[in-house]
Amino acid sequence: MNYNWDWNIFFKSTGIGSEIYLDWFVSGLGWTIAVALMAWIIALLLGSVLGVMRTLPGKVLPAIATAYVELFRNVPLLVQLFMWYFVVPDYLPEPLQIWFKQDLNPATSAYISVVVCLALFTAARVCEQVRTGIQALPRGQSAAALAVGFSIGQTYRHVLLPQAFRIIIPPLTSEFLNIFKNSSVASLIGLMELLAQTKQTAEFSANIFEAFTLATVIYFVLNMSLMTLMSLVEKKVRIPGMMGGAK
Amino acid sequence: MDFSQIIPSLPSLWDGMKLTLQLLLLAVAGGIALGTVLALARMSNSALLSGFAKAYVNYFRSIPLLLVITWFYLAVPMILNWITGEFVAVGAFTSCLVAFVMFEAAYYCEIVRAGIQSISKGQINAAYAVGMTYSQAMRLIILPQAFRKMTPLLLQQTIILFQDTSLVYAVGLIDFLNAARARGDIMGQSHEFLIFAGAVYFVISFGASSLVKRLQKRLAV
Numbered sequence: 001m002n003y004n005w006d007w008n009i010f011f012k013s014t015g016i017g018s019e020i021y022l023d024w025f026v027s028g029l030g031w032t033i034a035v036a037l038m039a040w041i042i043a044l045l046l047g048s049v050l051g052v053m054r055t056l057p058g059k060v061l062p063a064i065a066t067a068y069v070e071l072f073r074n075v076p077l078l079v080q081l082f083m084w085y086f087v088v089p090d091y092l093p094e095p096l097q098i099w100f101k102q103d104l105n106p107a108t109s110a111y112i113s114v115v116v117c118l119a120l121f122t123a124a125r126v127c128e129q130v131r132t133g134i135q136a137l138p139r140g141q142s143a144a145a146l147a148v149g150f151s152i153g154q155t156y157r158h159v160l161l162p163q164a165f166r167i168i169i170p171p172l173t174s175e176f177l178n179i180f181k182n183s184s185v186a187s188l189i190g191l192m193e194l195l196a197q198t199k200q201t202a203e204f205s206a207n208i209f210e211a212f213t214l215a216t217v218i219y220f221v222l223n224m225s226l227m228t229l230m231s232l233v234e235k236k237v238r239i240p241g242m243m244g245g246a247k
Numbered sequence: 248m249d250f251s252q253i254i255p256s257l258p259s260l261w262d263g264m265k266l267t268l269q270l271l272l273l274a275v276a277g278g279i280a281l282g283t284v285l286a287l288a289r290m291s292n293s294a295l296l297s298g299f300a301k302a303y304v305n306y307f308r309s310i311p312l313l314l315v316i317t318w319f320y321l322a323v324p325m326i327l328n329w330i331t332g333e334f335v336a337v338g339a340f341t342s343c344l345v346a347f348v349m350f351e352a353a354y355y356c357e358i359v360r361a362g363i364q365s366i367s368k369g370q371i372n373a374a375y376a377v378g379m380t381y382s383q384a385m386r387l388i389i390l391p392q393a394f395r396k397m398t399p400l401l402l403q404q405t406i407i408l409f410q411d412t413s414l415v416y417a418v419g420l421i422d423f424l425n426a427a428r429a430r431g432d433i434m435g436q437s438h439e440f441l442i443f444a445g446a447v448y449f450v451i452s453f454g455a456s457s458l459v460k461r462l463q464k465r466l467a468v
Contacts, residue, residue: 003325047402074452076410079445087438152465181311186419188313195314202321218312223309 010206010214021201021211028197029218033184035114035193040176042119047126052156054131065127072124078185080121085113085189110191114183122179129171133164165235173230177223194218253467254436255441262425264447265448270344270422273387275405277348281357289360300356307353312346313414316348321417339420347408354404362397365390399463406455408446423447 006012010022024109025081053065072080089100089109102111137160145155198215202208251259289300308313323342327335366389374384394401413424419427423442431440 003329069366070453071449073412074414074449074456075445076448078413079441079448082428082441083445087441090438177309181309184311184313185414195311195317198314199317208321208325208355212314212322215314216318218281218308219310227403247341 003209004207005210006207007210009201009205009210011142011153012205014201021205022196023215024201025194025218026072028192028194029190029222031111031186031193032180032183035118035186036180037112037160038120038178039115039118039183043122043126043175043179044172045116046119046123047159048130050123050127051130051134052092052161056152062125063167069124069127072121077117077121077182078188081114081117081185081189084117085110089113091136107191110186110189113189113192114186117185118179118182118184125175125178126172127169129175130164132171133168134160136167137163157244163239166234169234169237170190173234176230177226180222181219215243248442249436250439250443252430252436253439256434256440258428259430260423261423261443263423265338266421266426267409267423270340270347270412270415272416273344274347274351274408277344278351278355278408279359279401281348281352283359285352285356285357286363287456288358290363295369304353304356306385308351312350313417314410315350316343316346316414316417318420319343319349339415339418341407343418343420347412351404352410355401358397358400358404359393361376362400365396366392376466395466399459399466402459402462406452406459409455410452413448 010025011020013019014021014024050065051069053061054069057060087098100112100233104112129235141159141163142155145159146152150158184195185194186193187199192200194215196210201211205211255290285300285303288296291297317404320339320342323345324335324337327337333446341412370392373382379387412422413423416425416428419425427444429436433439434440
């Protein structure tokens with residue numbers, strides 16, 4: 001079969017306006033980052049609250065957090081995305097519904113759905129990491145904090161969480177990387193992020209291998225740079241004299 | 248909400264579920280087999296082999312599964328065509344299966360590697376001391392023990408894979424999720440069918456992971 005290899009394809013015109021294919025990849029990467037960062041911020045906040053809830057005394061709050069985790073971990077991401085995109089908007093109050101379906105442009109409503117979906121999905125995983133981090137601390141830590149008169153809130157804020165977050169930076173990093181990879185499901189509801197742009201390039205130019213190779217390289221580089229960034233953060237916040245051997 | 252059409256649609260949903268399970272079983276078998284080979288390569292003394300296995304694992308772990316599925320769907324027919332020189336019709340099922348096996352192997356490799364590394368070195372030394380070859384030692388001594396230890400992790404990864412099979416939606420394969428979507432659209436109850444599909448995935452994954460947790464407790468020393 002004849003396949004025309006052409007690595008210059010990225011600098012050629014797409015035939016749409018004055019865009020070259022590389023522009024598509026740049027804009028796709030922009031959407032991927034916009035989705036992942038926004039969802040990550042929400043996931044980190046919500047996941048931390050849930051993680052703390054799972055370690056609180058009492059029955060109700062831990063049970064709510066546990067139910068949340070089980071629900072969001074046992075339903076496939078794609079099913080959750082379809083729920084947020086196709087089902088939930090139909091049950092919003094009338095004005096919100098009109099706003100979501102008619103006033104917003106399709107890219108924005110897809111963006112909102114994907115961000116909500118990934119944020120809630122990832123929050124369940126963050127919750128488990130935060131819980132593990134808190135439970136990994138010696139019991140003496142919270143006992144000592146309470147003994148010197150800290151309230152439960154103060155104990156978490158000043159004693160437990162600062163230590164727990166440091167311990168769980170490596171697993172949180174992999175969740176952070178996962179959210180970038182998972183954001184590719186957005187292509188299935190029409191958001192033109194990196195994977196969608198790659199597919200479009202492959203279809204327009206017929207240079208499938210070049211398009212997917214570039215996408216792979218972009219994901220790979222993104223992954224590597226985030227990993228490097230997080231290990232810098234880890235070094236930066238390490239407590240001298242604690243595990244990890246920092247000076 | 249009107250779930251009335253679910254019962255009459257069960258046969259066609261079951262057809263979708265059969266495809267999901269078929270894909271899952273083949274992908275798990277292939278993924279664990281390839282993952283084990285990769286793990287052995289990764290731990291071999293040859294720098295070339297271990298370097299290759301390491302690169303393979305890093306590569307597949309840094310790209311999205313959906314990218315692999317889409318890429319293979321487009322690429323596998325072309326590659327086969329280059330190799331054989333003929334047009335081979337490769338269905339979406341085969342290309343998805345190849346994608347899942349190759350992608351999951353990277354994850355299974357890391358589990359198997361951790362499993363093998365948890366076996367004490369005395370075991371392999373003893374195997375060599377009684378005159379076993381490398382392959383005998385691995386096959387008869389190390390791997391059986393390692394697999395017993397890592398069964399819970401392998402099962403957990405399999406539950407994740409069960410959920411991930413729904414991504415074949417991207418290439419139009421009629422798995423359980425896609426069957427529910429298509430059927431729901433025809434019946435005019437797309438919301439209800441989607442909720443039903445989600446509930447089925449939940450019950451299976453939740454049930455399976457509860458069983459794995461119990462198994463884990465029983466295996467724990």
